[in-house]
Amino acid sequence: MTLELVLLVTLAFLLIPLLIRLMRGPTVGDRVLALEVIGGIGTLMIATISLTSQRTVYLDLGVLLALFSFLGTLVIARYLERGLIS
Numbered sequence: 894m895t896l897e898l899v900l901l902v903t904l905a906f907l908l909i910p911l912l913i914r915l916m917r918g919p920t921v922g923d924r925v926l927a928l929e930v931i932g933g934i935g936t937l938m939i940a941t942i943s944l945t946s947q948r949t950v951y952l953d954l955g956v957l958l959a960l961f962s963f964l965g966t967l968v969i970a971r972y973l974e975r976g977l978i979s
Contacts (some may be wrong), residue, residue, distance in 0.1 A: 895945075897918045897941055897944060897945040898945075900941050901938060904934050904937055904938050904941070905938075905972070907934060908931060908934060908935040911930055911931050912927075913933070914930070915927040915928060915931065916973075920975075921969075921973060921978055925966060925969050925970070925973075927968070928962070928965070928969075929962060929963075929966050931962075932958060932961075932962025932963075932965075933957065933959070933962070934952055935958055935962075936955045936956075936958050936959045936962075938956050939951055939952075939954055939958060940952060940956035943955065
């Protein structure tokens with residue numbers, strides 16, 4: 894097994910408790926934080942795949958995922974601030 898494969902499997906296992914927190918989170922803030930971390934781990938996984946396959950086009954996808962994850966968090970925070978999500 895290569896180091897990259899071990900890293901991908903480890904990151905995939907790290908997603909399991911985050912998905913549980915995303916579904917069961919006691920508050921909306923916990924769910925938003927879990928979603929943000931899932932986006933970060935997804936970006937790391939895409940960067941690892943890019944390193945393994947030696948294709949830089951995957952890095953563009955990782956940047957887009959990080960950007961949309963951040964923007965999604967900002968939108969949800971805005972709705973929380975206005976009281977539209979409880």
